[in-house]
Amino acid sequence: MMNFRLVKSKIVALLAAEEAGRYRTIGYQHQRESAEENLDSDRSVQVFYQRGTLPKSTGGISGPHKHNMVFMLELTASKVAEGQLDVLENPASTPAQIIAAIQTFQAASSLADDSVDELIEIVYQIIQDARNIDFGLELEVPPIYVSSRNIETITKHQPLPKGDVVTITAAMEIECTMDEQVLGETGTDYESTDTVLDIKGDDVEKTGVLVNEP
């Protein structure tokens, strides 16, 4: 398995292990979610490999190749307006109680904004924690190490306008570097060639170098 797949599975496992009911981890690039679908679980984090660069190096054709890989975390939070619904739905409520309940209502967009900010903080602290510098790959046998792990960008998007459920998303890019080996897909049989350097007159295999012997 190439290392970028290994890293992705470890990021998913790491985030899933740290959920503690605060969000839901989705280990693949999901189709666009409906706001209601996300509302039930409140917040979600989608993890997927987005892109990589493999600059040509002196490793030649057989590798290993340095792989600068970028993983995308898409964070989603959905909220509805919150307030004293019991007062609004109670026929016995007085006009004064209803006015007071309306005044304390919190707008869904404000709640969703706070919620996605909190999710950014949670995920950032998990990924950037020094104990997670190799995403747990250092526990493999033999241990595998990840270089230059860093969250490079965080982008928060505009809320979708006028939906009855307000959804705000953010994107986080994690960059890291590892070597990739070319393992071969199906394998190809080939004839090996054994080259022997045979220089005439060089009976002691000095490869053509004249040495003055005593």
Added chain:
Amino acid sequence: MTNLRELAEADLAITLEDSVNGFGLPGILIDPQTGVKAHTADEIFGQIIYDTSGVDSETGAPIIVHRAVFVVRRSSLLRVPQPGELWVVHMPTIPSRTAPKETFVCDNPREDGGSIGFIRLYCTRTKQATP
């Protein structure tokens, strides 16, 4: 004699408010200033649309947004909702006159039906706040 705009507004009594021959479904609007209904009748009838298309603000791609929109006749209201006010809207979310009403809030009324005499109320779902 009435002109065509007056006639179009009068037609709202059928197209928008008639619950038998028109699109009318019953709702209740609560005025945040008075805490009571903003209509003289027990219920106000209007068109309730629940699924409309929208545009993803990031990508420009068309998407389906669950917009709960209550379209009501302005002349049936005691006071017209103003932008920035938080109105309470009780309305069904399925096309049935007898369906139970869910509670929404609206802070985003749109006057884009003003020339004919209706107003669109874009509503947000609600839930009970935890203390």
